[in-house]
Amino acid sequence: MPLARPVYHPAGHDAPLRAVLQDLKAGRWVSTRNLLTETPDWGLWTQRTQVLAAAVAGSDVVRAWLAEEPRSVAATVLHTRVTVERALRAHRAGHRHTNDLWREANSACRIASQTSPEDPVPWICLLALAQLDEGQRWDEHRVAAPEPMLFPGPWQLLAEAEKRDPGNREAYHRMLQFAYHRRPGAPLTEAVNFVHWASAAAPAGSPLHVLPLYVRVERYRREGGSERALDLHWIAEDATRGALRALQLWFDHAQPEAASLLDLNYLAHALWGAHHFHDAVRVFEALDPFYAVVPWTYRTTSPGDADAAAEAFVQARARCLHAARGPGPRD
Template identity: 85%
Template sequence: MPMPLSRPVYHPAGHDEALRAVLQDLRAGRWVSTRNLLTETPDWGLWTQRTQILAAAVAGSDVVRAWRAEEPHSASAAVLHTRVLVERALRAHRAGHRQTNDLWRDAVGACSTAAALSPEDPVPWICLLSLAQLDEGQRWDEHRVAPPEPMLFPGPWQLLAEADKRDPGNREAYHRMLQFVYARRSRGPLTEAYNFVQWASASAPAGSPLHLLPLYVRVERYRRESGNERALDLHWISEDATRGALRALELWFDHTRPGTASLLDLNHLAHALWGAHQFHDGLRVFRALDPFFTTVPWTYRTHSPGDADAAAEVFVQARARCLAASRGPG
């Protein structure tokens, strides 16, 4: 019988051991290992994931600026610099900072520079998609393009198409589009979000992380309803919730290598399977996660959303329930 699972820990790099080592260097102001890692990154999906994590970790420092000063023609440095500027603009927007518009403008300019240096890279277009959520009134023409299907909404569809052309089904690109929908409709029903994720996942191939998108919208609805008892009953043990969790397991988890998967995706799937009382399948995902976890979505099951310790406790309880079910009675 496998040993009991360990106490979960959070690390943005998760199972990506190479990225964990590089993050330590970059936070200490050393960028050479970052350059080497990005040079060796084999595909756009992993490139997107690594650049996002690296930029979030050093958005408050000038280490990437130092790299660009040393290697001004480096496409990798330009992309990571763009990532940092976008992260700063998004953080300023969330904080209601008066410099948000200036940071936004700088980030848009960096996107253009990075796209020119590396025209095959989806990340500059993903960054523009990220910034689209700041245009809350959809004043920019590129943020209110007609949708590809009548049931969808006007939005930055051309930006998504550019990212999709370079890396079809890119996980972050579609999540950024979903965040745009949330910003467009910050209150009320999530009809537009549901329509979008159903459209996105319907034609996705087996193994695509787009099959996880409906689970995210379900969690967002639960969060907006403050996790009341009615939401609990309807969300997690309904036929629709169970079908969605099992579909994501079959079409994504069973076709992917968990070691390279997004930690957020694995946590959302484990959470959905546990909530739907699919404990045996849930345990498979918990084992793939070991020893890592993310606070979301578990934090929404606590009385203190944002408390990492409380989220970890819910995670441990859910995992223990799945483990107990796998052992059977007695």
């Protein structure tokens, strides 16, 4: 495997998406319309619309497209995505217009759900907005859970997304984000229960098997431990078991070129941390030439620094490659 410095691109291995992103950022939306029209399944549709909206949330290109093609399903859904992304960003920044943006996004979601009734994305967007409801004031955000060990929350919204695309990756990640925000500062017990419940019922090949790795990284991030503490964090028996489970039940059945770039990074990170270097090499090879800033940024002294995260990624990859050249399956 080449040892070139990795690159970050939000589209990852999705070459058609990489191509249209450039056009959309330049204000040209026709290629985006064509790509979304040709997108073959809801999982890829969800992933592509999320990446596209995040890339152009600061521009009016999607609004211009919708003005020219008001009956376009793709334009309507992408416009919804953009409004939701803006509301979430405003909330994170503590912006004074957050509530106005939230109302606009909620309205866009309802319109999109009627325009494209078979589409999971409007319901996923409503799930994303649920984390803004601090204190769970809205009835739809405090529905009783399907299992006693789970928290009350937007379960009906998740059910609507699940009905349209069973096991939709983003839907479950949005529910996980809700669990994080439901009681700020609370232990991660609810999140842990949720990801184990979600992954336990998932079929082979489902990205939901990677969910527990996200909570483990989040736990370390909150603890703010030393590098040595992170090493111990990832070689614990349950951590190793979670990494191998994700490898065997997701990676070994998935198509890496269609996989989430984040999922691949989290799995490579977990296997490296668990000292399963040979297995980690397989995931690093599937990632080539890409990487993502998280979770590698948490191995640095400057969280959020993309260059530092890339260096942590390179060092971990080199460690795994070196071990893989040795005589045994573990170093």
